[in-house]
Amino acid sequence: MVGKLSSDEIERVLGTAMIAHLGxxxxxxxxxxxxxxAYEDDYIYGHTGEGLKLAMMRENPEVCVEVEKIDGPAHWRSVxxxxxxxxxxxxDAAxxxxxxxxxxxxxEASETTRGPLGPHRQGAVHPDAHLFRIHLTEKTGRFEDGARKRPRPTLVR
Structure with missing residues (x-):
């Protein structure tokens, strides 16, 4: 079955995913x-260095973001x-x-994830880092809930 996500489901996908595709x-x-x-109160927060993405967003701040949770080809959620x-x-940057x-x-993060970021945890940021946010003004979502796992056919030789 394919359908539309509710507002609550859209918020859940945005709040739990870690990777987005920014257009x-x-x-x-x-x-x-x-x-x-990271997502909070209709804002996507991120950081980046100088480059094409930042230059383009500075020139035209209207952007699109896609986020998904995929459990299989027939079981996914997309916003x-x-x-x-x-x-x-x-x-605002702080x-x-x-x-x-x-x-x-x-x-909950592992020691290897937290370890090298001690200075960042205290608020220090790499001098070339640019913090940004995207205020989301329109959201839509779709899902498919098909067969989660179908048995693979056995090849007969």
């Missing part, structure tokens, strides 16, 4: 790239959302960093 468009060119993110990019500084750190380096 941006500027100067007649479209670019889609995976990003790690597409549109919003506006904003580069952050000051208190809040973004806190949201990202809580999402990725919580107590």
């Amino acid at each position: 941006c468009h500027a100067s007649g060119r479209t670019y889609v790239v995976p990003i790690t993110y 597409i959302a549109w919003g506006t990019f904003e580069e952050l500084s000051g208190r 809040h973004a960093l806190q949201v990202l750190l809580e999402r990725y380096f919580s107590r």
Whole structure:
């Protein structure tokens, strides 16, 4: 069965996924790239270095984000959302960093994940890092709940 996700289901997918596909468009060119993110109150928070993605979002802040949870070819959830990019500084950047750190380096994270990021956990950021948020203004979602696992056919020789 294929159907639409409810608002609560859309929020659950956005809040639990870790990777999104960000689509941006500027100067007649479209670019889609995976990003790690954290989600809070209709905002996607992320960080990036200087590059094509940041340049394009600065030129045209209207972006699209796709997030999915895939358990198999017939069992998946997908959310597409549109919003506006904003580069952050000051208190907004500090809040973004806190949201990202809580999402990725919580107590549940492994020692190998937390270990090398000690300075980041205290608020230090690489000097070339740019913190940003995307305010999501429109969201839609779809799902398929088909057969989870079908037995594989046995080859007879």
